[in-house]
Amino acid sequence: MARKKQYNETEVLEKAMRLFWKNGYETTSMQMLEKEMGINKFSIYASFGSKQGLFLESLKHYKSKVHAILDKLKKGTNGVEDIKQFFYDSVSSNFKDDNLKGCLVTNTYNEFSEKDDELIQEQMHFFMDNLKALITEKLQMDASKDEETIKKQANYLLLAKHGLAAAARVNTKAEIEDYIEMTFKNI
Secondary structure, rough: OOOOOOOOHHHHHHHHHHHHHHHHHOOOOOOHHHHHOOOOOOHHHHHHHHHHHHHHHHHHHHHHHHHHHHHHHHHHOOOOHHHHHHHHHHHHHHOOOOOOOOOOOHHHHHHOOOOOOHHHHHHHHHHHHHHHHHHHHHOOOOOOOOOOHHHHHHHHHHEEEEEEEOOOOOOOOOHHHHHHHOOOOOO
């Protein structure tokens, strides 16, 4: 008969996600995870299979938390203004918790851009492709934009979102707000 878990899997996953978010995948050791999660390696491996498995579950957990922000963008009917609000919404939590900066997905995207980890690369590309499709959809609400302009602006805004996530790690709230305002000045 299997032993009953002595911990709440969602709670330990939240702790792991925050640790990966703060430190990145490579810098986060199993010892750090054990200490932060309050469980031993055996329990981590039993529940998640490996450090990579735990990390992938952490990414899924993070994405479920930001789903509301993406859903708000998806349901919006104001085109470019919806994208701009998404930019604001995506960094608003950065100013509530000084230990967590930027976006876990963007941080991971940057950390794994040169690595051959197919599972993590797949997760990153899926998220970024979905975000670009949402941005494109919102830009298409402006009938004055042709397809070439929409494509270029979608690429620009996706890159600006990457830059915003990186800037949110070190810049002040006022600097971030100026960045967002300037990004949308000519869109």
